[in-house]
Amino acid sequence: GYALLEERMADGVPVKPGAVELVDWAREAGLPVAVATSTRRARAEHHLERVGLLHRLDALVTRDDVVEAKPAPEPYLTAAARLGVAPGLALACEDSA
Helix, strand or coil, X not given: XXXXXXXXXXXXXXXXXXXXXXXXXXXXXXXXXEEECCCCHHHHHHHXXXXXXXXXXXXXXXXXXXXXXXXXXXXXXXHHHHHCCCHHHCCCCCCCC
């Protein structure tokens, strides 16, 4: 549960290798960037801020923003809408196993 997650993140929030660089590359290329997560907003903002990603995003869609969480398509569709991008023109990168 959350206690184990908090223990694992005591030394910092884990970030997939290359994630920050990918976001920076997309931004430099003029591509809008969003995160769609099943995490609640306060926790997501806290973690994204800790790893230096929050200010790099054009949109953040959290569990608090949707009725159906991932793997339902609603978070992804909401993120695309907030970016003003047609879903068929968006690319989603997943960090889960």
